Amino acid sequence: MEIGVLAMLRKGEDPFAPIRDYGLKTAQLQNWDMDNLNAATAEKVKHDLAASGIRLAAFWAGYTGKIVWNSYGGPDTCGIVPRDQRARRVGELKRGADFAAMIGAPALITHCGFIPENPMDPLYAETVAAIKDVALHCRERGIGFWFESGQETPLTLLRTIEDVGLDNLGVNLDTANLILYGRGNPVDALEVVGKYVRNLHVKDGVFPTDGRSLGKEVPFGEGRADFDRIIPKLYDLGFTGELIIEREIAGPQQIADIRLAVGKLTELLEKYKP
Numbered sequence: 001m002e003i004g005v006l007a008m009l010r011k012g013e014d015p016f017a018p019i020r021d022y023g024l025k026t027a028q029l030q031n032w033d034m035d036n037l038n039a040a041t042a043e044k045v046k047h048d049l050a051a052s053g054i055r056l057a058a059f060w061a062g063y064t065g066k067i068v069w070n071s072y073g074g075p076d077t078c079g080i081v082p083r084d085q086r087a088r089r090v091g092e093l094k095r096g097a098d099f100a101a102m103i104g105a106p107a108l109i110t111h112c113g114f115i116p117e118n119p120m121d122p123l124y125a126e127t128v129a130a131i132k133d134v135a136l137h138c139r140e141r142g143i144g145f146w147f148e149s150g151q152e153t154p155l156t157l158l159r160t161i162e163d164v165g166l167d168n169l170g171v172n173l174d175t176a177n178l179i180l181y182g183r184g185n186p187v188d189a190l191e192v193v194g195k196y197v198r199n200l201h202v203k204d205g206v207f208p209t210d211g212r213s214l215g216k217e218v219p220f221g222e223g224r225a226d227f228d229r230i231i232p233k234l235y236d237l238g239f240t241g242e243l244i245i246e247r248e249i250a251g252p253q254q255i256a257d258i259r260l261a262v263g264k265l266t267e268l269l270e271k272y273k274p
Contacts, residue, residue: 001239002026003265004057005258006201006246009036009045016052018255022262026055028199028244029105032062037095042102049103057199057242058146058172059105061096063089070214071114071151071181078151079113080130081123090130097138097145107144107198108134109172115152115160132164139168146170146198150177154184154192161196170198174246175225176205180215187229190237197234199241202227202265203248217248220261227265232272243269 004026007015011033019027029045031037049056065085068077080086080093093110100108112131116124135145147157149171161169171193175186190197204223208215221227243265247257 001234001269002242003202003262003269004028004242004244006030006060006244009033009041011036011041014048014052015045016048016054019054020052022258024262025053026057026242026244028057028060028109028201028242029103030060030062031096031099034064034092034095037099039102042099045103056103056105057244058107058109058144059096059100059103060109060148060172061093061100062110063092065089070212071208072212074151074181075114079111079115080134081113081115081127083123083126086126086130090134093134094137097134097141097143100138100143101141105143107146107168107170108138109146109148111148111151112160113151115156117153117156119159119163128160128163131160132166135164135166135169139166144168144170144198146172148172148174148177148201149189149193150174150181150183152183154178154189158193158196161193169196171196172199172201173197174201174203175227175230176201176203176217176223179207179224180205180217182208182215186225187233190230190233194233194237194239197237197239197241200234200243201246202243202261203246219247219257220245221264227268228272231268235272235274 007027009031138145
């Protein structure tokens with residue numbers, strides 16, 4: 001298991017410079033700007049990767065349109081579940097897959113949205129078909145398609161993977177999202193989808209305190225993500241992917257919190273190493 005950090009793709013910036021500053025050698029690259037998905041930007045990313053010595057763990061692709069990051073407004077706005085957003089976002093994710101292939105990323109990651117719990121819901125079959133469309137596009141380009149977890153329950157995620165039925169599917173397990181959305185916890189999720197987990201977003205948080213809001217993200221070790229159980233479970237599963245630290249704030253405190261997470265995570269990996 002290798003520790004890395006989530007990097008953001010922004011025009012004119014080297015996204016991997018902060019990763020070097022943390023003394024790490026791998027990163028997941030995230031993008032929300034569709035204008036970045038072109039050959040010129042891909043060449044710059046490849047140049048920045050080579051200059052930094054950073055290994056690219058995956059490419060995280062966003063999409064356009066309104067998104068509400070909670071369980072109240074999220075089902076109608078997030079991912080490729082909403083009918084009014086789906087066709088455009090499927091196209092944007094395919095563009096993201098093309099870009100991922102250009103920069104040498106092994107996989108495309110995204111939030112597919114609040115996949116319906118009820119497999120008889122017409123939205124479920126429509127969403128599965130849309131995911132399969134994007135995943136086939138990824139497979140044709142020699143890359144994986146990985147679900148970032150948390151907006152759907154682990155069982156729904158497992159069923160979706162089985163129903164899409166392609167061999168390039170995987171999970172980017174976010175250790176906080178299940179908690180933030182009140183869907184469960186990452187330890188139990190590993191029992192359900194562990195064999196599909198390819199890498200992690202290492203993040204911590206606390207559960208929602210009302211039925212409309214998202215839970216609160218907190219620094220590593222201060223929330224309900226039980227890393228003293230997560231890390232041993234990953235070893236038990238034979239997991240060899242990346243542990244990508246994500247801290248969704250900005251400024252000096254983000255840097256301090258990431259450094260703290262690197263240190264604590266390093267200690268845990270050594271503590272539980274078989």
